[in-house]
Amino acid sequence: MNIIQDFIPKGNRNRPGNTMNPRYITVHNTGNVNNGANALGHSNFIKSLAAGSTSWHYTVDDQRIVQHLPTNENGWHAGDGGHGPGNRTSIGIEICENADGNYAKAEEKAVELIVHLMETHNIPVENVVSHKKWSNKQCPHRILPRWGAFIETIKEKASEKTVAKRFDEVPDWARPSVKKLMDRGIIGDPVGDATFYRIAVILDRLKVIA
Ligand SMILES: [Zn+2]
Structure with missing residues (x-):
């Protein structure tokens, strides 16, 4: 600023x-x-x-x-x-x-x-x-x-x-998938545990959240 x-x-x-x-x-x-x-x-x-x-x-x-x-x-x-x-x-x-x-x-x-x-x-x-x-x-x-x-x-x-700021805490490998979930309005807070990130990536690969 x-x-x-x-x-x-x-x-x-x-x-x-x-x-x-x-x-x-x-x-x-x-x-x-x-x-x-x-x-x-x-x-x-x-x-x-x-x-x-x-x-x-x-x-x-x-x-x-x-x-x-x-x-x-x-x-x-x-x-x-x-x-x-x-x-x-x-x-x-x-x-x-x-x-x-x-x-x-x-x-x-x-x-x-x-x-x-x-x-x-x-x-x-x-x-x-x-x-x-x-x-x-x-x-x-x-x-x-x-x-x-x-x-x-x-x-x-x-x-x-x-x-x-919270998004900076998301591991690199999960970011594109987490971002999709956010853009879709499915999640508000991008930060979660390892399971959350894995599920996000799996949903993304299954093209559920494309
Ligand atoms: Zn005044």
Whole structure:
């Protein structure tokens, strides 16, 4: 995963530096459709004094992911106060909606980032939440109307990634047969014992699962 790290300078108001153990991932839309309001634009903004006390961890556009804060420090993005769980225990992700970018692609990249962060920090999908959850703001406004579908996409991507990893554990000689069983939807998890792999290969040779 290609992530540009361009951290807010230490000492800025929006880099409070409180230690954070991330338990949630909070999703936002930038609400800025101006041309150039992409990840790099937001990176410049968030490092400037104009950002005030506002900060978050990642901005994603159709080209790039820029990280503004380490994930073990909190940002101020959830609107639930100085000790709120949104601000103090969640990783904030802003998805760009600049008119000169491809919004669908930006959202796709954000899903990849979310899956990566879930894995890295052991965060369950139930803890991938909207800004609205913390402070009732209508954010991420582009996703809220189809929030359920958005979460389903995250689940699918996460399980694809898990299956791909599990597939690496299958012995070489059984892989083509196991893959056929998966493609046919007969099995979900590719990993099994030696008997399972032998049976898979036998079924394949008998052309039962061609
Ligand atoms: Zn928001």
